[in-house]
Amino acid sequence: MTLLLGRQARLRWLHLIIGGALLMPCFLVGTVVVGMYNRDGNAFDSLPLQLTAFAYALPMAAVTGLFPLARPLSVAAVRALCGVPAERLADGPARTRQARVRTAGWLTLHLALGAVISGMTLALTPFAVTVMTLPFLSSVRNSAVLDLPRALTRPWALALAPFAGLGMLVALAGCAAAAGALLARRAPLLLGPTPDDRLAAAERRAADLAVRNRLARELHDSVGHALSAVTLQAGAARRVLDSDPEFVREALAAIEETTRRTVGELDSVLGLLRQEDEGEDGLTGPTLDALDGLLARCGVPVSYVARGDPGTVPAAVSRAAYRIVQEGLSNAARHGGRAAPVELRIAVCDEELAITLDNPLSGRTPVVRPGGGRGLRGIAERAVLLGGRAEAGPHDDDRWRLTARLPLHIPAQEKR
Structure with missing residues (x-):
């Protein structure tokens, strides 16, 4: 029945x-x-x-x-x-x-x-x-x-x-x-x-997998930048080991601070892989508020100009912007050398955040990671996932320019 x-x-x-x-x-x-x-x-x-x-x-x-x-x-x-x-x-x-x-x-x-x-x-x-x-x-x-x-x-x-x-x-x-x-x-x-x-x-x-790959980019950007900075500091310290002990002490202190900070970021990302201690949008990490510390220990001289208040940028955009600047500084150090000055400009407008990073091209062979680098592709992926865009390439023949534009108002699903 x-x-x-x-x-x-x-x-x-x-x-x-x-x-x-x-x-x-x-x-x-x-x-x-x-x-x-x-x-x-x-x-x-x-x-x-x-x-x-x-x-x-x-x-x-x-x-x-x-x-x-x-x-x-x-x-x-x-x-x-x-x-x-x-x-x-x-x-x-x-x-x-x-x-x-x-x-x-x-x-x-x-x-x-x-x-x-x-x-x-x-x-x-x-x-x-x-x-x-x-x-x-x-x-x-x-x-x-x-x-x-x-x-x-x-x-x-x-x-x-x-x-x-x-x-x-x-x-x-x-x-x-x-x-x-x-x-x-x-x-x-x-x-x-x-x-x-x-x-x-x-x-x-595949699109969902690409979103999950953001965690891999976090590891790449954080650890890759740290290794680049440590390599430059250690190389400079080795060259002046006998003639400038004070510089060697400063370089060792910078190496210590960089590795300590990177271990903390590494623990944060691995915690996300274990689904522990997620932030409001599922990602944690430094934002533009920590930019001064990054510029101080990146290993290259940086001229930084900010227009607008970076502290008002949404957390997801601010984290992506920090990583883009971090990877841009790593590229500048590898391609331009430690003494090459870098110009960084960040503008907070009504609808978007604009990042411009200029550095000279030294003409020497850059420091290349084993297996090749994925930094520029990671920068482009970060920008696209937020609905923005990023470009990098030679500028004025003897300079390299990285530009990124990130929208400040993004859909909720893209923040996750």
Whole structure:
């Protein structure tokens, strides 16, 4: 009985009745078409004419399934009423030809079965109830509307009438359950993801992976900058070890401070990998407020000019800006040398944060990390993820310029 009248069966029955209601406008148009060629007959009084109008209605229903929004509406109804797992159905409008054809096939099947079950429900239910009341109501038995055959008024027929009416209702419930089960089985095939949908899902997963790769960029920028600064300080200290002990002490102090700070940042990023102590947007790390300390121990002379208040920049943008400046200084140290002056300009405007970093090109072979560097690509990725842009390249023949523009107002999903 649960299969026929359980909650799932009732919901599927409702889904079928909705399909029948949706087909009704097309069916009425079909009756008009039939009436144009059969002026002597009424489509509502003739079963053959009704079937003909039904045949005209189905192609019109199929055409409506070709519209892109037909699929999400159908999917929502199937998820709510047919008990089909959500992961087996496609999301979003049908954009491709294959998806639209499948949706049209689904809509045709749904509306056709729905019309049949709806018609049976409307016609058979009151008839079955009437049959069940024949033994108890003489007014029903003697009704001119029913005009019962004489055999059905005999005592044995009246005794069987309640069971016959109940059997009709059970048969109706069985037909509705079978039609609902058929729709539930076909829904994943006709409303499920097409190959193009699966490709789009793979692209979304790739985008999610790119967002997670921000943690890898945090490690690269933090540790890479520290190693570059330590290498420069240690190399300079080695060259003047005998002639300038004071400079050697300053270089060793800078190395100590850089490594201590980097260990703290490394612990922070590894904590995120362990899903511990997340910040408000899932990332922690230094912001532009710590820029003075970075400039003091980066190993190259920096001329810094700020326009606006960097302290008003949102945390996610401020962290990205700090990392961009950090990587830019590392590149300047590797390509320009320790003595090459660097010009850093940061401007906080109404809508964006602009970063410009200039340094001379020394012409010497830069210090290259094993395996090559990924700093410029990381800078570009940081900017793009925030909805901004970054560029780097030669400027005025003998200089190198890094520019980045980051929007100050970014969507919540891009902050995470």
